Amino acid sequence: MFRRLMALLFISLLLVPTLLAQETTNPWNDSHALAWEYDFETGYISTSPLFADEQIVVRTSGNSEPAVTAFDTNGNKTWQRLNPASTNNDMSPLLLVQPGEGECGMWPEMILVGWTNGVIEALNPSNGEVLWSIQTEVIGWGVTGQLALDGEFVIVPTRQGIGQYCLADGQQQWWTETGLGWRNGVAVDDTGYFIGDESGQLWHVNRTGMATSYDLQLGKIRHAPLLTDAGIFLHAQQDSSGLIAIVEPNDGHVLQQFPTGPSPALPSLQGDYVLTGDSSAVRIFICSTECEILDEVPFHTNGEIGWYENGMIYAPSNTFDSTWGLFTFDGRENLTVQSLDVGIQGYGTAAPLQYIVGGVLFTAFGNDHGVLRVYSEDATNELPPNNESPPNNQSSPNHESSPNHEFSSSVQGLVFVMYLLLGSSTVSLLNGKKEWFVRMFSLFILILCVLIVPDLSTQWSQTFDEKFPETSASEEWNEQWPDTWLGTQIVIIEIDGEEHVLGGFVGHETVFSLTQAACNEFGFELSSSSTELGMYVDSIDGVEAEGWVFAVDGSKGVVSSDQSKIESASIVRWSPV
C-alpha cells in the first residue's frame, strides 16, 4: 500500500512541469508588436515618459548630457532640451500641466522639469522652448522628487525644503526649510502638503508655508506620501529592509506597520488600493478604515509602478537582466505577475508610458540601457521606414527573442530526461527494486538541484544579507572628495597602481550595477561573463590581471558582484588580483 501511495506521489510530480508551463504563457506577446524604438546610446531613462501635444517626451541623464527629448508618434525626434549643468542622475518625473489662469496670470499647456542642479523649467510641449525657469537650492543635489500641482501653483520638493511657485511665471510664493530629501515627492490635500525626508521625518506644510514635523523614525521616506482613507501611507527604506507605515495625518501617530523587503519602489494609489514594491515583492493593499494586505507576489522592483486606467499594471525589474512585470489584479484579492521581455537589457526604474493614437494603445518602455521601445497593441503594426534610430539587433518580444516562445532543445531534453527518471523511479518502486529506485530518484534530484541551486543560492544570499547585514566598515571617506558625493555611492577602481574615483551615484542596488555606471562615466570598458555563480568581471579597461576582486565599505565581497547588495551610501573598491 505504501509503495503504491509513493508511486502515486511520483506520478503526480510528473504534472508539475505542465502546470508551470501553463503559468508562463504570456498573451501580451501575442497582442503587441514593436512600433518603433530609439537608442539614446548613453544615458538612463530613470522616470516614465509622458505624452503631450501628440508627442512622447522622455528625460535621460546619468552618463550622458541630461536632456528632455520629444518624439512624434512615428519615433522621429522633434525637439530636445539639454541641461549640461545638471550633473547627477535626474529622476524627478516630468509633469504635464494643462493650461489655466490664476491670480499670477495665465499659463499655457507646459511640461515642468525639475533638474538635479536645482533648476525648474517650464517647457512648451510643442517645441521645447523654455517658458520660464527658476533656480532652487542645491546641497549636493537639487530637485529629485515628484512635483505636485495645487491650483495655480506648483509645489516643488527642493533638496532641503518645499516651495510654492506660480504656474504662470515661476514666481516663488514662499519656501520653507524641511529635512534633507532625496526622491521625496510632495502630496497635496485640503490642509496643505506632506513630504518626507532622509531622516524619517514626515512634514506637513500648510498653504502659507508653516511647517510641522513628525519624527517617525521609520527610515528614509523617498516617495510622495499617499493619502488614503486609512491614513498617510508611507513605505520607508531602512538599512537592509523596508517598512510600510500608516500614519494619522493630524498628529503623525503611527497607526499600522508592515515590514517589507529592502529598497522600496514608489507606491501607487488607485481608489482604496495601494500597490507597493521592493527588492523582494510587489504587494497590494486595500486602505479603507485601515490598511490590509490583500496579496503579494515575488518581484524585484525599486522605481516607479505604472498602474493605468485600463487596469494594466507594469513595473520594471531592477535587475541585471531587466524584464518588466505585468501584473493583474482581479479586483478582489488576487495579484498575479507575468514576466515581460521587451528586448531591453539592464536595470530599470521607469514605469512605462501608455498613450492612444488613432484608437490604438501604445506602451513605451525605457530603462537604464537608454533605449526607448514603443509597442502597439495591434500586432499587425510594422516598424515605420522613417525611424531615425540606429538598428537594434534585439528583436521584438513576439519573435524569437521572447523567452516565453523560445524553444530550448537542451532544456526540453533535460525535462524529458527528468520525466523518464521520475517514471523509472515509480516503476522501480512498484516492482520493489529499491536500489534502482534510489538511483533513478537521486539522479532526478541531482538534475533538479543543478537547475535550481544557482537561483536558490542567490535568494539565500540575499535573505542572509538582509537578516545579517555587514556592519564592519573600514573604507574611509576621503576629505579631498567633493561634498556632493557625501551620502552617495562611490566607486574606486585601481588600475596600474592608480586609483580612479568617482562618486555621486545613487539608486544602484548591486555592486555590478554601480560598477557598470562608473565604468560608463570613466569611459572604461567593463568585460564580464555570466556564470552559474553570478556575474564574473573579466576585465576593466582591458586589464584582466588574475581576476578582479571588490570590497564594499572595506569588506571583501563574498558573493558575485551582481548579488552583492549596496546601500545608498557605499564605497566600492575594485582591485586587480
Place this chain on the structure above:
Amino acid sequence: MFQAMGVHGPALSPLAALLMDVVLLGCAFWLLAKPTKRPIFDSLFLMSLVLSVSLLRVVMQPLPNVQPVTVAALLVGAQLGARRGAAFAVLVAMISNFFIGDGWWTLFQAAGWASIAFAGSRLSLVTSSGLNLRRACIASLVAAFWFDLVVSFSILDGTIGITEFITYLVHGLPFDFLHMVGNFVFVVWMGSWFSGLLQEEPTLE
C-alpha cells in the same frame, strides 16, 4: 612571494606556484614510491585512473560544485589505502587544475581530497562482500561538506575576519548541498563498480 590578495586567497607569483607544484608532486611521488609486485601494470593502472578522473572533473566543470573526485578519493582511499589515496588526490587536483585554473586553492583542494582519502581508508567502507553502500553514502555526504570547508580556508589571507569567513561559508551552503547530492548520486550509481575496479590493486599498507 604573494602578489595580491583576493577572494580566492593570495595570488601566487611564478616562483611560489612552481614551489607549490614541486612540493605537491614530491608528496605524490613519495606516497606512490613503494614498489609492488607488478610495478609497470600498477603504475599504468594508477596513471590511467588519475587521468580519467581528472578528465571527468574537467568535463563536469560546467555543473556547479558537482565533484566526482570527492567520491573517487574516498573509494581509492578505502580500496588502496591512505597512501595511494592521498597520492591520487594530489595528482588529480594538480592535473585537473592545469586545465581549470591553477592557484593557491590547488593546495587546499589537494589537502581536502587527500584527507577524504585518508578518512576512506579508516572507515571500513569495503568489506569482504564488497562496498558497504549505506556507509559509503553517508561518508560521501560528510566528505562533500568537509571538502568545501577545507577549500574555503583558501580565502583566508589575513584580511578576512572570522565573521566574514562564516558569512562566506553560509553563502556557499546551497552549493555544499549540491556537492552532497552529486556525491550521493556517484556512490549509488558507480560506487560498487568503481570499488570493484580497484579491488585487484594491492594496497601499500
